[in-house]
Amino acid sequence: MHPHPFGRKITGFVAARSALWHEPEAMQAKNPSTPPHLPRRDAERPPLVRPSGALPAETLPLILEVAPDADYALIDSGEGQKLERYGPLRIVRPENQAIWARALPPRDWNRVDAVFTGDTDEEGMGRWRFPREPLGETWPMRFDGLSYLGRFTSFRHVGVFPEQAPHWRHMAGLIEEASAKRREPVKVLNLFGYTGLASLIAARAGAHVTHVDASKKAIGWARENQEVAGLETKPIRWICEDAMRFIEREVKRESRYDIVLLDPPAYGRGPKGEVWQLFSDLPALVALTRQVLTPKPLAVVLTAYSIRASFFAIHALLRDSFAGMGGRVESGELVIREENEAARALSTSLYARWVAR
Numbered sequence: 001m002h003p004h005p006f007g008r009k010i011t012g013f014v015a016a017r018s019a020l021w022h023e024p025e026a027m028q029a030k031n032p033s034t035p036p037h038l039p040r041r042d043a044e045r046p047p048l049v050r051p052s053g054a055l056p057a058e059t060l061p062l063i064l065e066v067a068p069d070a071d072y073a074l075i076d077s078g079e080g081q082k083l084e085r086y087g088p089l090r091i092v093r094p095e096n097q098a099i100w101a102r103a104l105p106p107r108d109w110n111r112v113d114a115v116f117t118g119d120t121d122e123e124g125m126g127r128w129r130f131p132r133e134p135l136g137e138t139w140p141m142r143f144d145g146l147s148y149l150g151r152f153t154s155f156r157h158v159g160v161f162p163e164q165a166p167h168w169r170h171m172a173g174l175i176e177e178a179s180a181k182r183r184e185p186v187k188v189l190n191l192f193g194y195t196g197l198a199s200l201i202a203a204r205a206g207a208h209v210t211h212v213d214a215s216k217k218a219i220g221w222a223r224e225n226q227e228v229a230g231l232e233t234k235p236i237r238w239i240c241e242d243a244m245r246f247i248e249r250e251v252k253r254e255s256r257y258d259i260v261l262l263d264p265p266a267y268g269r270g271p272k273g274e275v276w277q278l279f280s281d282l283p284a285l286v287a288l289t290r291q292v293l294t295p296k297p298l299a300v301v302l303t304a305y306s307i308r309a310s311f312f313a314i315h316a317l318l319r320d321s322f323a324g325m326g327g328r329v330e331s332g333e334l335v336i337r338e339e340n341e342a343a344r345a346l347s348t349s350l351y352a353r354w355v356a357r
């Protein structure tokens with residue numbers, strides 16, 4: 001089998017996140033060259049029912065932007081690549097949306113610590129080149145004072161998606177505000193939680209968190225981040241399971257959450273090979289999400305990467321699915337603003353979120 005998921009060598013022009021989220025191991029499809037033809041799970045489900053009641057209010061488009069700061073910056077982009085600063089490191093990675101010219105001269109692009117080469121003959125760290133000195137797999141990072149590890153992974157990701165920062169700050173604000181007003185803890189469900197940043201930020205803000213991911217490796221990284229952050233005593237349940245199976249069980253167990261975070265890949269695999277396909281499975285996941293909400297929920301935040309759709313699609317899905325619940329659905333894109341004088345905005349993903357107020 002060809003080592004690259006789409007049977008061709010990476011050239012420097014690749015999607016922002018792969019159409020098949022294939023890292024770490026549990027996300028790999030058995031035949032990664034054919035994600036659109038994976039078996040579908042929606043055939044066994046009853047047809048979707050459109051809930052009755054008034055639609056939530058709406059705000060769109062709402063573009064949420066990340067500005068450069070001491071922990072992270074998009075230094076420059078162009079010619080199919082981006083130059084970023086992650087804590088102490090300057091990193092170059094492919095970026096297929098950077099179709100413009102670079103704003104900074106070559107000396108800025110040459111003065112870097114790590115470059116993702118995408119060498120198809122290599123795995124893990126081998127797919128990175130370190131022009132200055134050999135680096136270890138991880139390095140110290142911070143987000144709003146929270147320590148965690150950046151990480152060179154085999155599919156050009158670095159263990160964090162900085163564009164999520166506006167969602168994290170918004171969620172932390174909701175948790176702190178609600179915690180000040182009530183006795184019982186705010187409960188957060190983080191599905192497709194990856195390296196756990198959102199879970200740690202929620203726990204630091206005072207929530208009880210349930211973090212679900214299909215990958216044992218990703219759960220391991222998230223637990224390591226919990227230690228690095230010094231949040232070992234915070235109530236976080238780390239669960240390695242298929243997101244869909246987990247939420248189906250939570251509905252049956254009558255578990256309830258105040259905030260649900262959904263950051264699904266376009267395609268993925270559960271630990272037992274369960275297939276996740278965003279277009280066919282997301283409607284059912286959102287319907288189940290409604291069923292696990294507490295009577296007075298705070299928010300549901302959905303992000304979507306690398307899909308051929310507009311935020312209007314996930315906006316309509318959330319608004320329809322949460323009819324009769326009041327609140328508001330806000331949708332748009334998560335973008336990162338460059339640090340240089342061109343100050344271009346790089347789009348990273350679509351999102352839609354339901355908020356009670």
Ligand SMILES: C[S@@+](CC[C@H](N)C(=O)[O-])C[C@H]1O[C@@H](n2cnc3c(N)ncnc32)[C@H](O)[C@@H]1O
Pocket residue numbers: 021023024026027159160161164191192193194195196197198212213214215218241242243244263264265267268269270271274275276
């Ligand atoms: C896009 S990443 C999440 C990024 C993370 N929320 C963040 O912003 O940093 C997708 C995650 O979904 C997980 N995943 C893929 N298929 C899954 C499934 N069927 N059930 C649960 N998790 C799955 C992957 O292991 C991966 O960690």
